[in-house]
Amino acid sequence: MRFGCIADDFTGGSDIASFFVKGGLSTVLYNGVPEANEDPKADVCVIALKTRTQETKTAVKDSLEAISWLKKKGAQQFYVKYCSTFDSTPEGNIGPICDAVMKVLDVPYTILCPALPVNGRTVKSGNLYVNGVPLHESPMKNHPLTPMWDSDIVELMGTQSTFPSMKLSRSINKEELENYIENVTKETDASHFYLVPDHDKDKDAEKIIQLFGDLKLITGGSGLAEPLAKMHNESVQTGISGKSKSPALILAGSCSEATRNQILEYQLSGGESYFMDPNKLLSGEDSVENIWNVIKENKGKSILVYSSDTPKNVKKIQEQGIESVAEKLENATADLAERAVNSGYNRIIVAGGETSGAVTKRLGYSGYHIGESIAPGVPIMIPTHDIQTRIVLKSGNFGESDFFIRALSSI
Structure with missing residues (x-):
């Protein structure tokens, strides 16, 4: 090493x-x-x-x-x-x-x-x-x-x-x-x-x-x-390549301007999406079970689930207690990712550092081969013990406005 x-x-x-x-x-x-x-x-x-x-x-x-x-x-x-x-x-x-x-x-x-x-x-x-x-x-x-x-x-x-x-x-x-x-x-x-x-x-x-x-x-x-x-390059990089034909689940928790623009671009391109409203999750008006049913009703097509919002709206929500809101959203996102992988979704794309951490912890993969990058600093990752799965995790501020569209075509 x-x-x-x-x-x-x-x-x-x-x-x-x-x-x-x-x-x-x-x-x-x-x-x-x-x-x-x-x-x-x-x-x-x-x-x-x-x-x-x-x-x-x-x-x-x-x-x-x-x-x-x-x-x-x-x-x-x-x-x-x-x-x-x-x-x-x-x-x-x-x-x-x-x-x-x-x-x-x-x-x-x-x-x-x-x-x-x-x-x-x-x-x-x-x-x-x-x-x-x-x-x-x-x-x-x-x-x-x-x-x-x-x-x-x-x-x-x-x-x-x-x-x-x-x-x-x-x-x-x-x-x-x-x-x-x-x-x-x-x-x-x-x-x-x-x-x-x-x-x-x-x-x-x-x-x-x-x-x-x-x-x-x-x-x-x-x-x-x-x-x-x-x-120090002394080796030839050999990665695991190949695309998956499974549907993809895109999960966006970042509230950065870049991620919000990426969500908008994805929606304008005709991509299916669902807003995971923090207030409705906290009140019980919405639930992981309901969101998962929406994903299933999409009949195996790729879908974006996002909680990303403007800083102004985030601040209002945080007045209810930042820890409870963040924990609720992270747990919900992780639950959805776990259900998706267990149901044959071999393509998972996540936007946001905290959101990515919650998802990877729940999925339980301990190590990853690092493949080609979709955008600077955003590689395709293949779990060492599940090489059929493709995971993309991006920091909230990374990527151009068409990032989600490019990611789907790359994995």
């Missing part, structure tokens, strides 16, 4: 796994820390956790458990993957997790690089942008779980981490790096620290990897995975 990677949720795990595959490295993705006797025969092993929104102490504990497992399995380098839109909350988990991993691996410094230019996430002068708009001015400022209140990565880490962070000059080269690191160590008198490189073009990733590709620990989004894989 060349790389051991931990990701903050399942869609984040499939996202970075897809880029390792694109770079030419065989990759296996696990849902949670595998059993001790599991033997991942791949260049890269990605462990998807639930640390994006977990309580911090639990998130750190789970992260260290995963790193320990990867070390025992022979990982030579490590990657902490977090969301490409970071986390603006002072109580965010990125800082505590990266601090803990840096200490346990005994590395003096690493980089913070959440960029993924191909999906509009860029870092310029240490500030994070979404499609050219500063993070805290983008639609992500209204994210229901991790609202984005700042775009300066150094400032964001200042509230989360116990170690200093500093912006790295774009002009620095390999020859200058050693002296620069030595000076930073003296000036900060810190045992550990972070560097924030600019990454607003795809070619920037190649330079970052030239500078830092040999680090024992790298942290960031998935934007560095492909050039990192190419740097």
